[in-house]
Amino acid sequence: MTTLEIKDLHVTVETETGVKEILRGVDLTVRSGETHAIMGPNGSGKSTLAYSVAGHPKYTITSGSVTLDGEDVLEMGVDERAQAGLFLAMQYPVEVPGVTVSNFLRTAKTAIDGEAPKLRHWVKDVKEAMTSLRMDSSFAERNVNEGFSGGEKKRHEILQMELLSPKIAILDETDSGLDVDALKVVSEGVNRVKASSDIGVMLITHYTRILRYITPDHVHVFIDGKVAESGGPELAERLENEGYDRYLTAQV
Amino acid sequence: MTIVTNDTPAHVDPQSRLATVPDSSRASRTASFDPADFPVPSGREEEWRFTPVDRLGALFADGPASGHLERSVQLPEGVTLTDISGEQARSLASRPPNDRAAAQAFARSGGAVRLDIPAEAQLEDAARIRLTGTGGEPVFGHVVLTAGRHSKATVIVEHDGTAEYSEFFSVEAQDGADLTVVTLQRWNDDSVHLGQHQALVGRDASYRHIVVTLGGAVVRLNSNVTYAGPGGDATLLGVYFADAGQHLEHRSFVDHNEPKGTSLVTYKGALQGETARTVWVGDVLIRAEAEGIDTYELNRNLVLSDGARADSIPNLEIETGDIAGAGHASSTGRFDDEQLFYLMSRGIGEYEARRLVVRGFFADIIVKIGVPEIVDTLMEAIEEELATDMGTPA
Ligand SMILES: Nc1ncnc2c1ncn2[C@@H]1O[C@H](COP(=O)(O)OP(=O)(O)OP(=O)(O)O)[C@@H](O)[C@H]1O
Ligand SMILES: [Mg+2]
Numbered sequence: 001m002t003t004l005e006i007k008d009l010h011v012t013v014e015t016e017t018g019v020k021e022i023l024r025g026v027d028l029t030v031r032s033g034e035t036h037a038i039m040g041p042n043g044s045g046k047s048t049l050a051y052s053v054a055g056h057p058k059y060t061i062t063s064g065s066v067t068l069d070g071e072d073v074l075e076m077g078v079d080e081r082a083q084a085g086l087f088l089a090m091q092y093p094v095e096v097p098g099v100t101v102s103n104f105l106r107t108a109k110t111a112i113d114g115e116a117p118k119l120r121h122w123v124k125d126v127k128e129a130m131t132s133l134r135m136d137s138s139f140a141e142r143n144v145n146e147g148f149s150g151g152e153k154k155r156h157e158i159l160q161m162e163l164l165s166p167k168i169a170i171l172d173e174t175d176s177g178l179d180v181d182a183l184k185v186v187s188e189g190v191n192r193v194k195a196s197s198d199i200g201v202m203l204i205t206h207y208t209r210i211l212r213y214i215t216p217d218h219v220h221v222f223i224d225g226k227v228a229e230s231g232g233p234e235l236a237e238r239l240e241n242e243g244y245d246r247y248l249t250a251q252v
Numbered sequence: 253m254t255i256v257t258n259d260t261p262a263h264v265d266p267q268s269r270l271a272t273v274p275d276s277s278r279a280s281r282t283a284s285f286d287p288a289d290f291p292v293p294s295g296r297e298e299e300w301r302f303t304p305v306d307r308l309g310a311l312f313a314d315g316p317a318s319g320h321l322e323r324s325v326q327l328p329e330g331v332t333l334t335d336i337s338g339e340q341a342r343s344l345a346s347r348p349p350n351d352r353a354a355a356q357a358f359a360r361s362g363g364a365v366r367l368d369i370p371a372e373a374q375l376e377d378a379a380r381i382r383l384t385g386t387g388g389e390p391v392f393g394h395v396v397l398t399a400g401r402h403s404k405a406t407v408i409v410e411h412d413g414t415a416e417y418s419e420f421f422s423v424e425a426q427d428g429a430d431l432t433v434v435t436l437q438r439w440n441d442d443s444v445h446l447g448q449h450q451a452l453v454g455r456d457a458s459y460r461h462i463v464v465t466l467g468g469a470v471v472r473l474n475s476n477v478t479y480a481g482p483g484g485d486a487t488l489l490g491v492y493f494a495d496a497g498q499h500l501e502h503r504s505f506v507d508h509n510e511p512k513g514t515s516l517v518t519y520k521g522a523l524q525g526e527t528a529r530t531v532w533v534g535d536v537l538i539r540a541e542a543e544g545i546d547t548y549e550l551n552r553n554l555v556l557s558d559g560a561r562a563d564s565i566p567n568l569e570i571e572t573g574d575i576a577g578a579g580h581a582s583s584t585g586r587f588d589d590e591q592l593f594y595l596m597s598r599g600i601g602e603y604e605a606r607r608l609v610v611r612g613f614f615a616d617i618i619v620k621i622g623v624p625e626i627v628d629t630l631m632e633a634i635e636e637e638l639a640t641d642m643g644t645p646a
Contacts, residue, residue: 078596097613098609104608
């Protein structure tokens with residue numbers, strides 16, 4: 001049983017016109033086995049939340065806390081957070097020229113487990129996971145994300161989630177840029193991991209579309225750097241019909 | 253005819269954005285065996301403007317034959333190494349020296365070493381020459397390498413130790429020959445090495461020239477190619493890694509003076525440490541008679557720390573419209589912190605992540621190099637460079 005606890009998190013970024021506060025007191029708790037959908041308009045700070053938890057150096061935490069089973073996540077290096085069981089599927093995965101997917105996956109697995117995976121099992125696991133995500137085996141020898149289409153990059157993120165077995169995964173707009181078929185494939189991947197493990201999922205999305213395939217236990221509306229409302233799956237339906245206008249006007 | 257310009261937008265040295273056509277044609281540059289034909293460089297000359305010439309005085313100066321490097325040689329059967337006179341060497345040289353340092357190498361070496369690969373020899377093992385500097389007097393060297401018709405061979409010249417060294421290396425790949433020359437600079441950090449590697453590529457011959465420069469305070473190598481007949485193929489590859497205090501300069505000049513030839517120039521370098529300095533200048537001249545040729549040159553630099561500086565300048569002169577292709581790409585980019593974050597967010601430690609990125613940067617050129625023992629040496633050396641500069645993992 002794992003708990004990721006985000007408390008009153010305030011985060012700023014350095015902009016050309018000075019320091020800008022983006023997260024303004026986020027409270028959120030994700031436990032093993034739970035799926036939380038974080039929904040909000042463009043620019044509301046969803047990715048900032050994801051990156052801040054993962055430890056991207058661009059973001060400065062000005063106050064608040066993030067803990068994983070009581071351990072201070074903010075004190076950990078980026079790699080240590082991943083080793084502790086956090087995973088971030090990025091909205092815009094990064095290309096790494098000259099590093100093959102297979103080398104990358106093996107290196108990451110070794111780093112997370114603290115020992116190299118048994119070769120035979122590993123090769124089989126990678127193959128199976130790739131097959132179920134409908135990724136051609138040739139991707140293993142391609143360079144990480146280089147020349148991948150938007151949808152291929154997202155599948156590659158979910159492939160990593162499947163293989164690295166995190167305790168808590170943050171999926172930042174994994175659904176954006178996917179056609180319906182790819183959305184199904186990726187959702188199936190997430191559901192497979194949910195079914196076979198006790199993973200907690202924080203599913204960041206702009207649209208309700210993916211929630212037809214991945215059922216959330218909790219839905220949070222994210223507005224202007226904090227959670228404006230939380231509820232069950234019915235909240236997503238309401239957002240589907242009404243959009244975010246209600247929250248945005250309420251703010252003024 | 254296609255002219256491809258592929259400049260990556262980020263962090264490009266403005267000078268490298270376009271292939272400039274030099275003020276005066278490369279064809280008009282002085283070439284002579286007589287040092288007196290070259291004034292001592294002041295550093296203001298176009299071709300010396302990046303070089304710390306004040307550290308090179310001993311190699312520009314007149315004087316008698318001077319010090320020497322310790323030489324150990326491993327030759328496959330059939331390959332011969334003989335001492336020849338300056339006169340003989342001169343008659344074998346494909347083209348004369350192009351600058352004062354190379355002219356002094358010819359004039360002050362007191363004769364040359366001739367390495368001969370017989371016609372049709374198919375060598376499994378590389379011919380190796382290891383040259384070790386032991387300090388002391390400046391050294392002037394002259395090597396003449398001939399690869400006979402339809403021979404196939406690899407020659408590896410390895411430099412280490414401490415020396416002030418200027419060399420003139422004259423290569424002939426005769427018709428149909430398949431020749432790979434590797435020059436490995438693993439000097440101590442107080443060494444100075446100037447060189448001109450001048451190759452003549454015969455009809456349908458294939459010439460690969462591979463430069464690996466890791467050590468030395470100042471290293472400046474000119475790797476040049478001309479053709480003796482149509483259909484010659486030249487591949488010039490270079491890898492360099494400059495640390496603080498090192499000036500590593502690589503220049504190439506491919507003179508397409510025959511039809512149907514091809515040339516591919518690819519140099520990649522990494523710089524680490526505040527005062528690390530690299531220069532790449534790639535000149536290509538396509539003469540009117542060089543119809544149907546195809547050429548491409550590329551230089552990429554990866555800057556790993558603040559204060560390091562890489563210059564990258566492709567020069568393309570085209571005198572005929574009838575070519576198959578001519579292109580170039582050049583860029584200097586900083587180490588990408590987003591790549592580092594991505595790898596580390598998958599649990600990979602910083603040291604290992606940096607290593608992956610740097611190895612990845614060199615991966616494509618290492619595949620092109622293809623000489624397994626050189627690849628291994630190079631990978632090990634890169635690992636060492638990274639380990640000393642970044643501190644080994646905790
Ligand atoms: N370096 C920066 N300079 C200026 N503004 C920034 C910077 N980084 C983030 N921001 C701003 O912070 C806000 C939140 O950005 P963030 O990417 O977290 O939003 P998001 O909710 O993920 O949006 P989207 O739905 O478009 O992905 C935006 O207004 C963005 O412009
Ligand atoms: Mg976002």
